[in-house]
Amino acid sequence: MSGLELVGVSKSYQSQSILTDVSLSIERGEFAVFVGPSGCGKSTLLRLIAGLDPVTQGQISIDGQDVSHAAAGRRSVAMVFQSYALYPHMSVFENIAFPLQMARLSKSDVKQAVQKAAEIVKLDGRLGDKPAKLSGGQRQRVAIARAIVRQPAVFLMDEPLSNLDAALRAEMRMELTQLHRRLGTTMVYVTHDQLEAMTMADRIVVLNGGRVEQVGPPMELYHHPSNTFVARFIGSPPMNLVPCKVTESDAARVRVSCEAVGDLVLPFSGERLKAGDHCVIGIRPEAFRIGPPDSREFFSFQLVPQVLERLGVHLIAHAQLSAQSVTCLFDGDPTVIVGQPMTVHVAAHQVRIFDDTGAARTPISG
CATH class of the missing domain: 3.40.50.300 (P-loop containing nucleotide triphosphate hydrolases)
Incomplete structure (x- = not known):
């Protein structure tokens, strides 16, 4: 009751x-x-x-x-x-x-x-x-x-x-x-x-x-x-949101093109998303990883750190992804240098996608 x-x-x-x-x-x-x-x-x-x-x-x-x-x-x-x-x-x-x-x-x-x-x-x-x-x-x-x-x-x-x-x-x-x-x-x-x-x-x-x-x-x-x-x-630091455009979609995947990151293929149903639609991808700060990726289903980005917040247990890096500002959260105190480009990886299942109204699309899995 x-x-x-x-x-x-x-x-x-x-x-x-x-x-x-x-x-x-x-x-x-x-x-x-x-x-x-x-x-x-x-x-x-x-x-x-x-x-x-x-x-x-x-x-x-x-x-x-x-x-x-x-x-x-x-x-x-x-x-x-x-x-x-x-x-x-x-x-x-x-x-x-x-x-x-x-x-x-x-x-x-x-x-x-x-x-x-x-x-x-x-x-x-x-x-x-x-x-x-x-x-x-x-x-x-x-x-x-x-x-x-x-x-x-x-x-x-x-x-x-x-x-x-x-x-x-x-x-x-x-x-x-x-x-x-x-x-x-x-x-x-x-x-x-x-x-x-x-x-x-x-x-x-x-x-x-x-x-x-x-x-x-x-x-x-x-x-x-x-x-x-x-x-x-919800989330501190909050989710990174990057504007993109849908280039291709079907029942099991959506291909998007982002000026900041290039083309991504995401495991989402293409229902209600068609080529030419504007959308937004979302990446939580802790989804970024330094070092070799642990699976094949990943994307690589090159970031330029601008400001670092060293908290002991975590490192928060505020960085530039092309012209887009993003925030990364790394465990411990990895070697990250302000102004020096670094390559990070994100697993495909950790990326979220939102349509042009701001509403989330449902992932196929993950």
Whole structure:
């Protein structure tokens, strides 16, 4: 049974459309992440689910119950915001207990629930402290504990880690993932950071311009993006996109000509691709290999590195492929010299092809 279902949800403010015909089914206990650029509508969608804003059109159901027009307090959701929204004059205990006290639970029930939630987020030793004495990560844990005590059907999180430094964000990503496993509750998480989406999500929902571009497990979106927007947005560094033209096609292959790389024969069905059509080929940065190729099904390119980023475990090379800029990701610290041409290889099955609308074509294999 779906924990959260949206059918044809749209949102407009006066004449401005923010979300258009969004339909999603998020399974009970799933960790779903909404990701997309600023202004794509992801936070607005979360607010519609929470009941903080009314839908213009469509239906929202939680655990099979239509809550499209229900008040926020009747939706069995708990929301964690980007800002911690803690009461500075209250202790950690009082901040966590606040929603239970508003629901008029007994003192013993409140104490038991707060203690359990505090143990889950590892703050049981700080219950008497005020927020000012806590680090940013600890304050965010208080906000999460305050959501936990409500025992909602769905947790909603709106960029909860964006105010933390890089090291603390990495730590909190792990903690949130472990928290989800312990609780087993449906979680919907909003972020503009595709790294958070890739590392935390069971499924990712990619939004762009108020519409859903693609929904799927992280590695499915990474290896099989449905269009050029997803190809560029998911992955760091992003997929390289090189414009080409179709010169020949049949049921099992497509031959393309690229000014930057010459002719390539790719294992894709030629359906809906005909000679003369413009297209784009996509190559992930890690698909480039230095040294002898390990199969016959490969293409060779000559690149000229322009900028190198040596990260220890990886080397990122920003290079020129004819007049086209590309990014390569190599393991370790290979000998690559700025300005010195080098030959790299790419396996045919690692190349993706997109038609002139930006939509991906399905490979025959790989």
